[in-house]
Amino acid sequence: MLISPDLAYGYSLRPYRIFAYAVWILVLCAVLFFYISKERGKKKRLFSAVVCLVAGMCLLPFVFRSNSDIIYDDMNSEGAGREISYYERNNITSPDACPEFKITSYDMELKLSNVLHAEVKVSVSPSALDIYGFTLYHGYKVKEVKDESGRALKFKQTGDWVEVESAGETSSLTFSYDGYSNTHYSNGQGAALPGTFAYYPRAGYVVCADADGYEHLTLDEPTQFNVRIKNRKKFFTNLDRTGKNMFSGKTTGLTIVGGFYKEDKIGDTNLVYTSVGRDVNEIKKVFSNLMETYDRSFNTIMVAELREGKYLRDYGDTLVFTGMSLTGIEMDYFLSQVPEIRADFGLQAYVFEYMRDTFASYAAGDKSIGMNTRYVRVEAAADKYGDEYCRKAIDKYLYDESDTRTPDEFIDDLNRGTENIKN
Structure with a gap:
């Protein structure tokens, strides 16, 4: 099972947990008063009984707590399994x-x-x-x-x-x-x-x-x-x-977060970020560089604990980042701009555009073990028609949502040299 706790939630501060701590404290007090009461009379025994009653009452929030207190990650087996079984059942x-x-x-x-x-x-x-x-x-x-x-x-x-x-x-x-x-x-x-x-x-x-x-x-x-x-x-x-x-x-898409979050600014941009486990100075530096590199401005940037499907989602005037590491933020941004219908080809397109040597090594490795992967086939097209032809064709295909070809059909046409691109 993959465990990825939500740092913004504050599990230890849920009311039922606080009451659970109180139960142990009160039980200890009750035991102490019980032994003391043996020597000091009925008042002490009565006080001990009251402490036990209060301890019992503290158990109620734990026993009757709402299921909304139980938080799952949809990537772990229990969270995903519950959803799958619901639809199957x-x-x-x-x-x-x-x-x-x-x-x-x-x-x-x-x-x-x-x-x-x-x-x-x-x-x-x-x-x-x-x-x-x-x-x-x-x-x-x-x-x-x-x-x-x-x-x-x-x-x-x-x-x-x-x-x-x-x-x-x-x-x-x-x-x-x-x-x-x-x-x-x-x-x-x-x-x-x-x-x-x-x-x-x-x-x-x-x-x-x-x-x-x-x-x-x-x-x-x-x-x-x-x-x-x-x-x-x-x-x-x-x-x-x-x-x-x-x-x-x-x-x-309306996004709502609350819990351990703080606010700050990156120039004129509002910054909302998880206050646990994050370095705000690193966040500011990374997103400031990103906006400068891509000549973008945002009203709000959110660095949040969400199960979004993408590490970075662009809502126009708001950018929502949900990944754990800021290291690959440029790739995350590139993938956030790729239409959903091209999502499964976005990573290969990014590697070809920005990590050309790595793409070639992936293609060589796959070819050496007899695999005819997308890396191998795009590399073959680049050998025949050149990198520039492939870059322009891939860029056009990625963002043209009227193009109904699958990525594999597009790569087949790429190898035929039939892509209509402007030189």
């Missing part, structure tokens, strides 16, 4: 396709306590559909859906999907739900909610997870969010802060 299949629509804005009030309690209003377009279909992770249970007039609507929640029946034309729907995820947690201790996770309703039916882990879901275009988080602790998002735990702005 329930034989979840996607419902029939619903009519297409867009969510034009979100208004969210999130209360983080024992679990996540959410009231989320989504503005929808078009407004005259009979059925609206949404994706919401199955760990969150919908209690009620209302239209803009406050009228309760019929809905059906099946696995990760919620089907809502409208009662005439409606411009918005308000969901009330609560629940938790053991990987992407949100409770009174903190939050680790990546923008790629369906903890708020998404338009249409999408699979949230499969045998390979969580799907990484982002919105098709930047969407307006207005968010209020009800908790006495300070939380952080990839939106502009407008008040105490209040945020507003546009993004393709």
